[in-house]
Amino acid sequence: MTVKYTPDHEWIQLEDHEAAVVGITLHAQDALGDVVFVELPEVGRTYAKGEVAGVVESVKAAADVYMPLDGEVTEVNEALRADPSLANSDPLGNGWFFKVLIKDMGQFDPLMDEPAYQKFVKDNA
Template identity: 85%
Template sequence: MTVKYTPEHEWVQLEDHEYAVVGITLHAQDALGDVVFVDLPEVGKVYQKGEVAGVVESVKAAADVYMPIAGEVTEVNEDLRADPSMANKDPMGSGWFFKILIKDMAEFDVLMDEPDYSKFVKANA
């Protein structure tokens, strides 16, 4: 499955040609520290790319979670809401935030791949 990354440290994993899973990157959870609360978007809500879709709070700080590509929220991770530490334990797996129906696949295509994201993180450290 194809995974892409945003400059705001979200990851997007394509599930098929229409749906994707969104979460925060390993780098983001490292920077935040222990996650203690997540505010997830409402199922059915449509977002444009770059809009705030949620919030993640840690013992150190709070950060917005941005919609990486335009889409409609189809599911949220209720397990994460119940246990926000999943964002630390497995940010690229069980710590996912929400799933979306993609509105514009071209927005996904221009996101960073893993090598480009790694370079971005190193350059902005």
């Protein structure tokens, strides 16, 4: 399962050739602190790459969650809506935000892999 990262601190993991799961990175949840609320996107809605697809609020701040590439939201994580702290306790697992059907796989490859993302975080600290 291939995982890529955005400069806005979202991760996207391919489930198959066009379906993927999206969430926020460890760095994002560390910067936000204790997450207390999430606003998830509308299932069935198509978003463009870079469009705001959700919001995450913590005791310290609120941040937009951006669509990493063009796609249609096929599912949202209702468990996360019920327990936003999953974004802190398991951001790369049970704290996922939504699933998406990718419209243009050509937008996936240019996203950062793990080493590139770690370098990006370090260089932009």
